Amino acid sequence: MAVQRITFPGHDGTQLSARLDLPTGPHLATALFAHCFTCGKDIPAARRIAARLAAMGIAVLRFDFTGLGHSEGEFQNTSFSSNVDDLIAAATWCAQQGMPPSMLIGHSLGGSAVIKAASMLDGIKAVATIGAPFDPAHVTHHFADALTEIEREGSAEVCLGGRPFTIGKSFIEDTGNGVLSEVLGHLHAALLVMHAPRDAVVSVDSASQIFMAAKHPKSFVSLDDADHLITKAADAEYAADVIATWAARYINRPLPAPPIGAPEGVVRVSEANPDGFLQDITSGSHVHMLADEPLAYGGTNMGMSPYGFLAASLGACTSMTIRMYARRKKWPLEHVSVDVSHNKVHAQDAALSSGEKIDSFSRSITLTGSKLDAEQRARLLEIADRCPVHRTLERTSQVETLLVPA
Template identity: 45%
Template sequence: MSAIKVNFKNSQGQQLSARLEKPANAHPKAFAIFAHCFTCNKNLTAIANISRALTQTGFAVLRFDFTGLGESEGDFANTNFSSNIEDLQAAADFLQEEYEAPKLLIGHSLGGAAVLIASLRISSVEAIVTIGAPSDPEHVMRLFTEDLGAIEREGKAEVNISGRSFMIKKQLIDDLKQADENHDFHKIKKPLLIMHSPFDQVVDIENAAIIYRQALHPKSFVSLDQADHLLSHKEDSLYAGNIIASWVSRYIKMHEPSHLTTDKQVVTRTQETFTTEVMTDEHALIADEPLDVGGNDLGPSPYELLSASLGACTGMTLRMYADRKKWPLKEVRVHLQHQKIHANDCETCEEGSQKIDKIERVIEIEGDLSIEQKERLLEIANKCPVHNTFNNPVEIMTKLRES
């Protein structure tokens, strides 16, 4: 995904820090806003994984630090739940002015409670997703129950949340109580996806049940079984992201697919890690490296993709030939293995460093075919276009292009 740093002002004129992540072709089909959990920031790994799943389907995702958190200006001690909702409104206004009004709101934990309320104020929103969200904003007070007495007496107190210290003022407590009294899920008349884990130790899953019972249709619930509150395991956030991307396609009106911003056939984008987006004119996928070499293992490696191209081309070529001959070919399975081996016959073999690429290809053919037909298909396999490309000299011309 293409990530750029942006800033926008909240209702108090303070700069909020954000990241806007776009699809690899830089032409979003729709925009989304991600509201993170109480005291979290936009750089949480789980948020990045969910955002990546959405950018793969054409969304641009804005995730930002609420007032006083992360790189945003302001004093967290002087913020309240209402200010989070105002920040969401400011984020929506920013997208509308600079890009396009958001159609999707995603909220994690208290951010989920915030997007439910903010969706009533942001008219462009067409769908809402909550992850581990409390059914009442006042729930967040349970994170510092032991300090409530001191906050009531002194007007403020320093509390410890997830190993970090925060100054909490009484105005936050009062605001959460008022928000709890005023929120009404019946007012939300937009598609809603509720995601929650039965193992959530911070926000009990009964909160999801309350939201689901009170919300109007269309509404959906997906269990994030085995996940913790922060989706700290990669497989949990990747699962959540894929589910959201699939679910939202039913409810969001997307723009028609845009052509690539290039005169070439493929665009790839690699950023802070090995994880690389690959996009053709109509399709997108992820390439990566295994964990043992420093990758995130979110997709096939470059050499696996290289082998896959040969396998796909082989299968398609045999399918085309058999169809033309009207042969009863049912299925083709191509097994491939790439490796580098020392060349058996070369001028520099004595140096011990010369290697060549070797791809082993084993073809399985299913169908009521004669031995002669199978042998002919084996011959045709060696004529597939990608096979011929590998066997012919390939010239790669490389030059820099200005961004």
């Protein structure tokens, strides 16, 4: 995945700072990500969701709204409507680059904004919200003590998340007119509502209101005990995985032809987090897996280890090879399962002359079928050793196979 730093003109012409997460392989679709109130484009949830979609071939543009992060402009002059207009400006920029968005993702107030923006943009097929308020005016409870001063003076400085912000009167007036019920009733896109029941910032009641106001196709997914900002890596990964899987159903991603000499396509491994070992693994556009290391080795244990994938490859190939032979022979094999374990052993333990350590795979095969006779079982055990992955591994490894008694 490549991440480009770009700028584009916002709703009032000021330059907005953005990140464009591009797929390493073919670009199949484009999405926009809108961050939460007073947050920014680089919060962990935004980065993880963008990386996950990019691994699927979906480019993601995430940007700082006017007056926030590295974007130009005065925050006190912004409003909910200006955020929506910034989203439209972002969609316009993408279209000018030949990559019009077909998906919008919004976190918290950004979720409310993408719902509103979707009604004003063509070509949007899917909208996903995370912890979004049904009424954008909900955010005013963060600075309720300053509302009187804002009304009287036209603006006031408030402290949000430990940082000072100046809130203008226009923001208060604009959010008061931002109820989304009518927009949701005419939303011509699939909707995914994600919310944590214990969200202490935006009540899950907002998610219920958004979901009930929308028409099908719509989906609701609980984020369980996640916090509002989705700060835990496991929660961000879960949200990213759900959004990616859900989006694949509604976004048309025309598949390119596989490269010459690689009929099965390219297996692409992309680092998900440079601070750990989590990897996105994609094969084509419909297969996605995670690779990781155990906690004891500095990983997050969110996916199989590389050796785990190697063992899985041996087990899967063994099962397929046995099934193909039994099918051709029309033998009464009902089910195959293969347990594989991996270890490092000294070569002399494997009756080899070298004193170096080699890889040893232990394979236990269970063949289910009450009508299989002993001769057929023995033959299928022999066939297991013809598995192509087995043959590849045995050149430098040892594979021991055991047939589990019927």
